[in-house]
Each structure stands twice: as structure tokens, then as C-alpha cells.
Amino acid sequence: MTGRFPNSIPQILILLLSSVILSLPIVFIFEFYRPNVSQDLKNTGIFLFWCLSILFVAWIVNKKYKVDVKPNIGINHLPSIILPILTVIFFKLGFETPITSYLKMPAEIKMMSIEITIGALLLAPICEELIFREIILKGLLTRYSPKVSVFLSALLFSLLHFNQSQIIGAIFFGLFGGWIFYKTNSLGLVILLHFLSNLTSITIRLLLVKNFQNYSDVITDPIVIGVIISSVLMLTVCIGLILKEAQALKLIIAKPMK
Template sequence: MNRSLKLLAFNILFSLVVGVPLSMVGLIFEVVGFPKNEISGITTSLGIAIATAITIYYGYRKRYMQRSDFSYNLSGIQVGYTFILFLLLFVLIGIFNEYVPLPNVFDWMNVDFTSAATIIAAVIVAPIGEEIIFRGMITKLLLEEYRPVKAIIISALIFGIIHFNPAQIPGAFVIGLLFGWLYYRTRSVIPGIVLHFINNAVAVGGAIYLGEEWEVNNSIVAISLLVLSLITLPFIFKRAQLAFARNEEYP
């Protein structure tokens, strides 16, 4: 786990080294008269992009990633089961967030989700960068040291905690379990990037177009969805496991 933690520490360090100066530059622009939300979105997005790029370069130099991490070969049935799993978890996370509200740092940061820079960072930069770092490198390193279940759980915990936002941690952990399992089964970051993109795009789109209405107000509907998802999830996961196992037996 030492290599995984070291890589994570480098990522946090790079984020601070890049983020602090950019924040200071942003403050200067705000004093001059530029729109606060727009400047904040640009500096934050730049900080994320630069720190992510540096971390990926560091991991590449350490040979933590290979070209094979960007190739994949999934059958239609594997894609179908994986997407259904994703939808079921998305529903469960949404219901949890509504009925177990946790502090959200975005509320006091006054993040402008309509900013082009924020959208690019959340929908494009984050899915690509986080999947390469957390699945393509951290999960891979953990799989070399631990059994798959333990490695996937640890990587999901790291992924959840690293968001540093109580409102995001449970959802990030759950979705991290799926993405970690998907990487273990495919040894590719591409499926995770695609699902991560969909997840963030829906979240940002909901924040922009629905705002306060982005919730399930009907408790009967919420309970029905919860029960249906919990009943269906184990069955779909078992079918997905079998689909991927067959693919490993007959390449």
C-alpha cells in the first residue's frame, strides 16, 4: 500500500502547490473587478487539471500505468449489465443523499456550475484524471498487493475520502466500488471513464437545470425505488460476474 499512499500524497501535494498560487492570482483578478464566480471556476479548474496532469506524468515515469490500461474488449451483455449496475447504484446514492443530508462544501464555496470552466473540470477533466489515477494506478497497485475484494474496498475508501466533501464521500465510495470492480474485471480505465463522465454530466446538468428540484419529493416513490434497487442489485451483480467470468474463460 506504500506506493498507493505515496502516489496519493503526491497528488495532494501537487494540488496544494498548484492551487494556492492560482487562488492568489484569482483574488487579484477579483480585486481588479473580474466576476468572482467565473474567476473561481477558472482557477479551480486549472488547478485540478495541472495537478492531475503532473500526477499522471509521475505515475507514468514510475511505470504505474501501461498502454493496455487504455484498451478494452467488452461484449454487449457485459456493457448492459454494467450499465444497469451503474443505474441501480445511482438511484441508491440519490435516495441516500436526499434522506441523509450531509454538509456540502459547495454550498459555502458558492460554486457556479454554469461556468464553462467548472463544467469542463467536472465533466471532462475529473472523469479522465480520476480514473487514470485512482483506478489505472492506485487500484492496480493495490491489486498487486491484496486480494481483489480488499483492494477494491480500500481504493473506494480512498476515492471517497479524497473528495474532502462530506456530501460526496458516501456516493464516491459506492461508485468507487463499481469502478474498482470494473477495472479489476477489464484491466482498462476506459469503461470507468465513460461511466464517470455520465455520472458527473447528469449531476452537473441536474444542478444547473433543476437546482433545488433535483430530488425525489415523493416518499412512496423513493421507498419503491429503494426496495426495487436493493432487490435487483444482487441479481444483476451475479449475472455481471458470470458474464465477465465467461469472457475470461473464452477470450
């Protein structure tokens, strides 16, 4: 093997399959030895162990072939990250919220447990960005073009979140976060964006549960309508500025991705 692991679809499938196999013991323990544990805690524990399994396999293989996989978590020139942050937030407010509210009525949205909240705000941003950007995307970039690499990593990221309340945001963030990572090589930046994305979703969820009972209430509320329209306009402006000033997003690259 040459280059980073994984750097192709077959290698990614091998990595994912091996991580599933390594995760089977923790699934067995939760199902047969800790059956009274809450389902949210089970899901969070299994997710964490699965992520650690992926990171462990990737680290072992790359170490064997003497490939440096030390992530770059630094974020320089903090003013330059404002546009990506605003883009993520305005997308949540202007597009994802109206659509997911239609797919899942506010009255059906339940309050998130502490386990799921911790997973969404802490585990998911760190673990998922390590896996899908630092390991998978960076590996793909050594073999494929940036467009193909970002698309493939975003596709895999979306498949992990394949449910009606997450898929739209996952597709957007998979593409946008992948592009930002390619431009900046900053794991710290995409972790921050992922955290803010999930925090915005949780905040919106709380507001919906507290103030609305069905979708008709949401789409007829003048404040909600104003927020949606303003967010769509601001999102358009932010994306335009980012595309215009793409070179400004190269915050911390010291050497090409390998």
C-alpha cells in the same frame, strides 16, 4: 523496487505527496498572479494540474523500471455493459439522491458553473479513473488480494470526495467501479460509468433546483417517491444479475494484470 508503482500504501503516499509538491507552483500562480480568476476555475485548474502531476510521477517511475503501464481503453461486447450502467443510474436515483437531498436542501443547491460542469463530465472521469483504477488499483492488485485492493482504492477515492453531497456516491462508485475494473481490466468502461454517474447527478441537480424548494417537497412528491421505489427495486435486480453472471463481465481481459 519490483512490480508496478505504486503497489503499497507507503508508495501511494509518496506518489500523492510528490504530486502535491509539484502542484504548489500552480496554486501560487492562481493565488498571487491571477487573484481575480473565479474560484471554480482555480479549483478546476489546480485539480487538473494535480492529476497530471500524479500521472507524470507514476509514468516516470514505471518507465525507469521498465514496467508497461499502457492502459486498456477498449470496450468489447457492448450489450454486457448495460447492467453496470443501469446499476450506477439506479443507485443515483434510488439511494444517493434521497440521502443527499436530505443533507443538502434543494434550495441550497446552486447551479453549477461551466468550469465545474466540464470538470465533472470530462476531467473527473478520465483523470480520476486513470489515477484510482489504472494506477493505484492495478498496482495494489500486484501485491494484495482483489478484495483488499478494491477496498483500499475505494477508500482513497472516497477521501478525495469527502463532503456531504459526494461521499455516499464516492463510496459506492469506488467499490463498484473498482470491482468492475478488476473484472474487466477496461479503463474505458469505468470512465464511461464515471461519466454517466456524474451526468446523472448533474441532471438530478438541475431538476431539483427547478422543481423543489425544500426537502419536504421532495419526499412528498408522488413522482419522486415512485422513481425512488422503482430505482431501489431495479438496483436490487441489477446487482443480483451482475453477481450471478459475473463471468460475463470479463469483456476484454487478454492477459492477467501486472
